[in-house]
Amino acid sequence: MxxxxxxxxxxxxxxxxxxxxxxxxxxxxxxxxxxxxxxxxxxxxxxxxxxxxxxxxxxxxxxxxxxxxxxxxxxxxxxxxxxxxxxxxxxxxxxxxxxxxxxxxxxxxxxxxxxxxxxxxxxxxxxxxxxxxxxxxxxxxxxxxxxxxxxxxxxxxxxxxxxxxxxxxxxxxxxxxxxxxxxxxxxxxxxxxxxxxxxxxxxxxxxxxxxxxxxxxxxxxxxxxxxxxxxxxxxxxxxxxxxxxxxxxxxxxxxxxxxxxxxxxxxxxxxxxxxFRISLLWPIVERLQQVSGRAYADETLAMRVIADHLCGATFLAVDGVRPANKAHGYVLRRLVRRAVRFGLDLGLEDDLAELLVPTVAAVYETAYPEVAAHVDDVVAVLSREERAFRRTLRRGISHLHDYRDRGVTGAELFVLHDTYGFPVELSTEEARRSGIAVSDTWRDEFDAQMAAQRARSQRARPRPPGPGTGRHH
Ligand SMILES: [Zn+2]
Incomplete structure (x- = not known):
């Protein structure tokens, strides 16, 4: 069955x-x-x-x-x-x-x-x-x-x-x-x-x-x-x-x-x-094998991550979520960007959404026909996010590798986030896999920079009425 x-x-x-x-x-x-x-x-x-x-x-x-x-x-x-x-x-x-x-x-x-x-x-x-x-x-x-x-x-x-x-x-x-x-x-x-x-x-x-x-x-x-x-x-x-x-x-x-x-x-x-070998995920892996010319046995991690994240991103987009810098939209953004990053490991520069969303739609054709009904919108939403990210991805990665010898601080990760749109989780993950040391207090340093930037942008416009919104992580 x-x-x-x-x-x-x-x-x-x-x-x-x-x-x-x-x-x-x-x-x-x-x-x-x-x-x-x-x-x-x-x-x-x-x-x-x-x-x-x-x-x-x-x-x-x-x-x-x-x-x-x-x-x-x-x-x-x-x-x-x-x-x-x-x-x-x-x-x-x-x-x-x-x-x-x-x-x-x-x-x-x-x-x-x-x-x-x-x-x-x-x-x-x-x-x-x-x-x-x-x-x-x-x-x-x-x-x-x-x-x-x-x-x-x-x-x-x-x-x-x-x-x-x-x-x-x-x-x-x-x-x-x-x-x-x-x-x-x-x-x-x-x-x-x-x-x-x-x-x-x-x-x-x-x-x-x-x-x-x-x-x-x-x-x-x-x-x-x-x-x-x-x-x-x-x-x-x-x-x-x-x-x-x-x-x-x-x-x-x-x-x-x-x-x-x-x-x-x-x-x-x-x-x-x-x-990943079941009928809901294997067709996506097969498609990845076909377009990358690589085998699942050799590229298991990258293919699993991409297959999973593209499914999640597709359903989020079908359910009305759009990429953004916070909350639901940030998660969608992270899924797409992480998939793009792992795509590089497969030598894939192609648009992943164009390659894979139709496969996701076919997999769920009977159970959730709303995916097939929205396939063009979903591809458009995800592809736009992919294109924007691809432009900065290589520069961001190469910039991160500048810190190879002395390690990277939270403040520097903030610059990567601010300049290249690198989600901080992605840069810490990238640092880990490349053996680049990340300072123990990076989270506090990063949050401090984030708060300072928020304060600067708040001063630039009138303060909304009501109590402060506090910090949310
Ligand atoms: Zn056991």
């Missing part, structure tokens, strides 16, 4: 079980000023999970496009992307564990056809100090499902991922973790404000046996190990408690919030631990 078929199979299953399928929300949240982008499927549903009535009822599902730029510089391994899709289903005071867990299991093993013996799960270990029991209920359901599939499912208990790496979990298939398996909006049970909902969650992982555990992540591998041997396919949150003055009370209306990574499920289905 390719990713399109998996998405459709999920949504079909949801309709069969009485869910209303919602259209994707745009990447820029409509009524939420606290966050720049939709970073998970549950984000647009949060008001309803917190108690508001949803007009479409108590059983909802969707496939939601998401953007996470927090670890943009990590993109390049086999499973992280800034742009991705999350399959989601929600029960708003409707079904709970007894329906959710078998439903997810059925989807993975029957509809997608994953081998049950490759699946591992995690459950919440409990929190005695706050009177929250261990999630034996979920574990018992998992045990029964594994048994019905003829798979033995031993258990292990570890408090933290560090402990799991240190002592190992043996052959256990059901692993109890501490706060890793507790969902709330911030921190753990102890930090939650009174009135805040929370609950245990239960994740499902897929084992890629031919990926060797990397001991730099700890002595032993375990489902939450970050080495890439296990990939998390999805997580079911069981929102069951509310924080009180003295501890926790049961929520009057319990919710389920499930989110699953479409690309990761597609990678498991395709038997590859490399999500």
């Amino acid at each position: 390719d990713a399109d078929e998996i998405r459709q199979a999920f949504l079909d299953l949801m309709v069969e079980s009485g869910h209303v399928v919602l259209p994707r929300a745009t990447l820029v949240p409509e009524d939420d000023p606290t966050t720049l982008f939709i970073g998970s499927g549950m984000q647009p549903l949060l008001p309803y999970l917190l108690g508001a009535d949803h007009p479409a009822g108590t059983r909802l599902a969707d496939s939601q496009t998401c953007l996470r730029v927090q670890d943009i510089e990590e993109v390049g391994d086999n499973r992280h992307t800034t742009f991705f899709e999350m399959l989601g289903n929600w029960s708003l005071g409707d079904y709970f564990k007894a329906e959710q867990i078998p439903q997810f299991w059925h989807f993975l093993t029957e509809r997608v056809g994953l081998d049950p013996s490759r699946l591992y799960v995690s459950c919440f270990i409990g929190d005695a100090a706050h009177g929250i029991p261990k999630d034996d209920e979920s574990a018992a359901i998992w045990t029964r499902l594994f048994a019905e599939a003829g798979v033995s499912a031993g258990r292990a208990e570890v408090d933290t991922e560090q402990q799991a790496a240190r002592v190992g979990v043996g052959e256990a298939r059901i692993v109890f973790y501490g706060s890793k398996n507790w969902w709330c909006r911030e921190g753990g049970p102890e930090d939650m404000p009174v009135g805040e909902p929370g609950g245990p969650d239960s994740e499902v992982f897929y084992l890629f046996p031919d990926v060797e555990h990397d001991p730099s992540y700890g002595e032993h591998c375990h489902p939450n190990c970050d080495c890439g041997r296990f990939i998390e396919l999805g997580n079911s949150v069981f929102m069951a408690y509310v924080r009180t003055e003295t501890g926790f009370a049961p929520l009057p209306r319990r919710n389920v919030d499930y989110g699953g990574g479409l690309s990761r499920i597609a990678a498991a289905a395709a038997g590859t631990s490399d999500i």
Whole structure:
């Protein structure tokens, strides 16, 4: 099954079980000023999970496009992307564990056809100090499902991922973790404000046996190990408690919030631990191979970065974002500029948007026809940004290399930013990869220059009424 078929199979299953399928929300949240982008499927549903009535009822599902730029510089391994899709289903005071867990299991093993013996799960270990029991209920359901599939499912208990790496979990298939398996909006049970909902969650992982555990992540591998041997396919949150003055009370209306990574499920289905080989990303990589004459095996990092960033930039542009020096527009700018920079590594001077946006549109033709409908606008927006950046890129890089011998300060990075339009994250990254030392205090130096420039431009025009805007980073 390719990713399109998996998405459709999920949504079909949801309709069969009485869910209303919602259209994707745009990447820029409509009524939420606290966050720049939709970073998970549950984000647009949060008001309803917190108690508001949803007009479409108590059983909802969707496939939601998401953007996470927090670890943009990590993109390049086999499973992280800034742009991705999350399959989601929600029960708003409707079904709970007894329906959710078998439903997810059925989807993975029957509809997608994953081998049950490759699946591992995690459950919440409990929190005695706050009177929250261990999630034996979920574990018992998992045990029964594994048994019905003829798979033995031993258990292990570890408090933290560090402990799991240190002592190992043996052959256990059901692993109890501490706060890793507790969902709330911030921190753990102890930090939650009174009135805040929370609950245990239960994740499902897929084992890629031919990926060797990397001991730099700890002595032993375990489902939450970050080495890439296990990939998390999805997580079911069981929102069951509310924080009180003295501890926790049961929520009057319990919710389920499930989110699953479409690309990761597609990678498991395709038997590859490399999500760039799935049907949503591989056509873009193939196009890059074709136009650059280079092989993915030799240029893995650059091709992964470009494929991911062009997808993200395309959807941002489709959703109305335009390049700018702050907020959403700055992220779009960073994605495009970073892709252009990695394009140089492939010897590509061609316009990446012209080369790749039509491929992105073709990939999403069925699921998100709005991409194909806007392809000309998107190419125009992204190409303009690319052209402007290309003009200064080479000069900027060569200027940065002038600092090779003595290192570069934050004030000098500011000049690069100011003169060449070099996003500071890109110049620090460039410095790192070229072995140019960056001063330890570069961020403070850079911010000071930025603030000084802002003050100069404020003096140049009348001060707007109202309180100061403060600093935002
Ligand atoms: Zn590992």
